[in-house]
Amino acid sequence: MNKEIKNIFVQGAITPDFISDSIAKHSVKKNIGAHSIFLGQIREDVIDDRTVRAIEYTTYEEMALEKMHEIREDIFSKYELTCMHVYHSLGTVNAGEICLFVFTSSRHRKVAMDACDELVERIKSELQIWGKEIFNDETHQWKVNN
Template identity: 70%
Template sequence: MSTHTIKNIFTPGAIAAAFIAESIQKHSTKITIGAHSIFLGQVRSDVIDQKVVTAIEYTAYEELALTTLHEIREALFKKYELTCMHVHHSLGYVAAGEICLFVFTSSKHRAAAIAACGEAVERIKKELPIWGKELFDDDTHQWKQNQ
């Protein structure tokens, strides 16, 4: 049986630096934590076929994404000795240079926090039904391929 509730991970637009800082600050009172690992995904201004990416517009099959992330989260809590894990992913328009993915893991020791964070990011990119449409400086677009 699951020990955690399904949480909404989606944020409209970019994930603000102030939100990330506040999330970190909230953990300073949790004195059994010895390590945090944080991944921040940022929209790149790639040049593709001589066109510049100015933003990505994210869409998702939200219900399935939330259920899948819940399963990933449960598996990571079983595999690693985590204290907590937070995931936030953008939906909608995110400009180049802005944060679109925030993964934050905490544990007593760094190895678990680092490994769980890395595995969470890889599984999110591979398993969640979230799509990004790259918007170009010439007002064209294309669907992004995850790498």
């Protein structure tokens, strides 16, 4: 399956309107029986008495998009999916806002759920996207993924 490389990146937070519009667009696809959705939200962590107010995401887009294309093709070859959508924020995303939206669709729930879980894990472990935690006191540090 040779598909074009899709741009997964959006500037800033992923809005609730964007998420609901994405879901609504799938109602015309009558062969879908299940969707699995993962939403990654910025936590207001407290680290060394400083509170995270935002994370600033950066990446080398061309390299990250090529890697995402590989992951996408792997997931499509492993699972019988109807659709797969991934959106990741770049730039500053405030605490409480959504920074990652993963959406898989299939005929049956287990396939959609398993594919979504694997996709999220692979994005977190394989995509080179860096997050700088910005604290309320305006100091910052590079985030460690966990």
